[in-house]
Each structure stands twice: as C-alpha cells, then as structure tokens.
Amino acid sequence: MDWPIKETLLENHDNDASGGRAFCGINSYNIGRPLLQMVHFVSLIKYSLNCLVANSYLLVVPLVVKIWIYLRMAERLGIEPGDKNSMIDMVIPTGAMGNLTGGYMAKQLGVPIGRLCAGVNINDITHRVIERGEFHRKRIQKTLSDAINIEVPYNFERIAFYTTGCNCALILEWMTVMERTQQLTLEKEWHERLKLDFCSARVTDDEMCEALRRVRARLNYIADPHTAVAMAAAMIIGYAFTEVSSAEEMMPVVILATASPCKFQEQMTVALGQDEWISWKEHHFPIRAHKTLQTREIEPYYFLQTEGAS
Numbered sequence: 001m002d003w004p005i006k007e008t009l010l011e012n013h014d015n016d017a018s019g020g021r022a023f024c025g026i027n028s029y030n031i032g033r034p035l036l037q038m039v040h041f042v043s044l045i046k047y048s049l050n051c052l053v054a055n056s057y058l059l060v061v062p063l064v065v066k067i068w069i070y071l072r073m074a075e076r077l078g079i080e081p082g083d084k085n086s087m088i089d090m091v092i093p094t095g096a097m098g099n100l101t102g103g104y105m106a107k108q109l110g111v112p113i114g115r116l117c118a119g120v121n122i123n124d125i126t127h128r129v130i131e132r133g134e135f136h137r138k139r140i141q142k143t144l145s146d147a148i149n150i151e152v153p154y155n156f157e158r159i160a161f162y163t164t165g166c167n168c169a170l171i172l173e174w175m176t177v178m179e180r181t182q183q184l185t186l187e188k189e190w191h192e193r194l195k196l197d198f199c200s201a202r203v204t205d206d207e208m209c210e211a212l213r214r215v216r217a218r219l220n221y222i223a224d225p226h227t228a229v230a231m232a233a234a235m236i237i238g239y240a241f242t243e244v245s246s247a248e249e250m251m252p253v254v255i256l257a258t259a260s261p262c263k264f265q266e267q268m269t270v271a272l273g274q275d276e277w278i279s280w281k282e283h284h285f286p287i288r289a290h291k292t293l294q295t296r297e298i299e300p301y302y303f304l305q306t307e308g309a310s
C-alpha cells in the first residue's frame with residue numbers, strides 16, 4: 001500500500017548536478033520516510049472514509065510540510081522546538097492559497113510560525129484582501145508565473161473560517177455575498193484580525209525576473225518563476241540578504257519553493273537567457289520529468305457541443 005512512498009524515495013539523482021540531494025534515501029530513517037508515510041496513510045484513511053469536505057484532505061500535505069519545515073529550521077538555527085520566543089516567518093508563492101492555508105493550520109495547531117507572507121503576481125486578489133480587506137474579483141492577466149494566476153483563491157474561505165474563530169454562519173454569509181456580487185469587503189475588525197497573521201506583496205514579471213537573476217548570482221540557486229515571486233515578495237516586505245554577527249540579529253524566514261524550473265522553459269529563458277536554460281536542463285532536469293518529455297503525447301479528444309445542450 002505504500003508504493004507511492006517507495007516511488008518517491010527511489011528517485012535516482014545521480015545525474016543531478018545538485019549533488020544527489022534527494023528528499024531522503026530509501027534506507028534512511030530520517031524524518032522524510034515516516035513523514036511521507038503519515039501523509040499518505042492519513043490521506044488514504046480520510047479518502048476511504050469519505051468523511052471530509054471535498055478536497056480538504058489535499059491540505060494535509062501543505063500542513064505537514066510546514067511542520068517539517070519548522071522543525072528543520074529550528075534544528076538548523078538551534079531553536080528549542082516550540083519556543084514561542086523564536087518565531088519563524090514564511091513567504092509563500094500564492095495562487096489558490098493552498099500552501100498559505102496549510103501554514104495557517106500549522107500555526108493554529110501551535111507551531112511557532114510568525115508572519116505568513118503571500119507572494120503574488122499581478123493577479124493580486126490575495127494581496128488586496130490582506131492589505132485592504134478587499135476580496136474583489138478582477139479579470140485575470142497573463143504573467144510569467146502562470147500557475148499562480150488566480151482570480152478567486154478558493155482556499156480563502158478556509159483562512160476566513162479560522163480567522164473568525166470557526167464562525168460558520170459568518171463565513172456562509174461572506175461567501176454568499178461573494179457569489180452574488182463578486183466582491184467581499186471585510187469589516188475593519190476582521191481585516192485587522194487577518195493582518196495579525198498575514199502580510200503580502202504584489203510582484204510584477206520584471207520584479208520576478210530580477211529576483212531570479214539576483215538569487216542566481218548571489219546564492220547560485222536557480223528558482224522557478226513561482227518561487228521567484230516569493231523571493232521578490234520577501235525583498236519587498238523587507239527581508240534582505242544581510243550578514244549578521246549574532247543570532248539575536250537574525251530574522252529567520254523561510255521562502256517556500258513550490259514548483260520546478262522544468263515546467264517553465266519559456267519563462268526561464270526570458271529571465272535567464274537561452275544558455276542558462278540549456279545548462280540547467282542538462283544538469284538539473286528531474287529524471288522522471290525527462291522521461292515524460294520522451295513519452296508520446298496522447299492525441300487530443302474532440303468534443304462537439306450539441307445545440308440546445310447546457
């Protein structure tokens with residue numbers, strides 16, 4: 001029953017110029033395997049019991065990932081796990097708010113996460129609701145970080161649920177207003193409550209490309225466009241690359257990488273140039289994704305709309 005875990009752990013990274021860094025090895029009993037097993041079985045149980053609101057179980061993964069990230073950071077920074085005086089902030093590439101919600105759930109469970117910061121592109125409804133309390137639908141615009149082009153993030157409902165102390169009646173009222181008018185403006189009280197836990201920044205394509213180049217030059221790390229949105233957002237919010245002389249001066253922040261450059265040939269080429277893309281593809285392209293590239297594409301199916309059918 002745990003074949004997906006074995007599949008995940010068996011990935012061969014020998015050709016990967018990252019130096020063979022995988023999530024964890026098949027035989028290693030580090031946190032990776034039990035963690036994946038836990039997520040997998042919890043998902044299976046929830047799925048088979050069919051006792052959850054549609055697709056809520058998908059949030060189990062983002063939730064557990066945030067707990068894992070916190071524990072890894074605490075370990076690296078020498079923080080006592082659970083120490084409320086050493087909060088860790090997170091900047092998250094944000095589209096449908098799934099990862100943001102996972103982070104919020106972890107925080108609700110008591111994980112000492114400080115600010116949850118959403119990095120969004122110019123499709124910025126998440127930024128507008130966090131900064132101004134305006135959850136107003138706007139027409140989508142094309143960007144280079146296109147899988148986070150979201151008009152209305154469906155997970156906002158879940159964030160609002162926790163922000164209001166699980167006030168089902170109020171959330172139903174809000175979502176009804178949203179459905180009817182495509183606009184929901186939060187009252188001052190609720191907006192202020194939201195701002196206690198969240199912050200955000202809106203990032204243009206130019207800023208995203210600039211962040212990608214900067215991180216490449218500074219850290220020798222090649223991010224995907226979504227992660228680069230979060231990196232640019234982090235800089236806008238005020239997290240900077242600076243040398244610190246003591247732990248007290250540190251402002252620990254995690255920037256989540258949620259995608260892979262392998263999905264973004266065109267965008268990576270725009271940001272870094274053709275040579276850089278070719279070099280990345282040669283040395284870092286994930287092996288399994290490579291196999292997908294070589295697989296024959298399935299012919300499209302065509303559907304005809306019958307007149308009068310809805």
Ligand SMILES: N[C@@H](CCOP(=O)(O)O)C(=O)O
Pocket residue numbers: 093094095096097098099100147148226258259
């Ligand atoms: N899944 C995205 C990341 C952001 O999505 P969200 O639903 O967690 O806001 C990606 O492909 O990078």
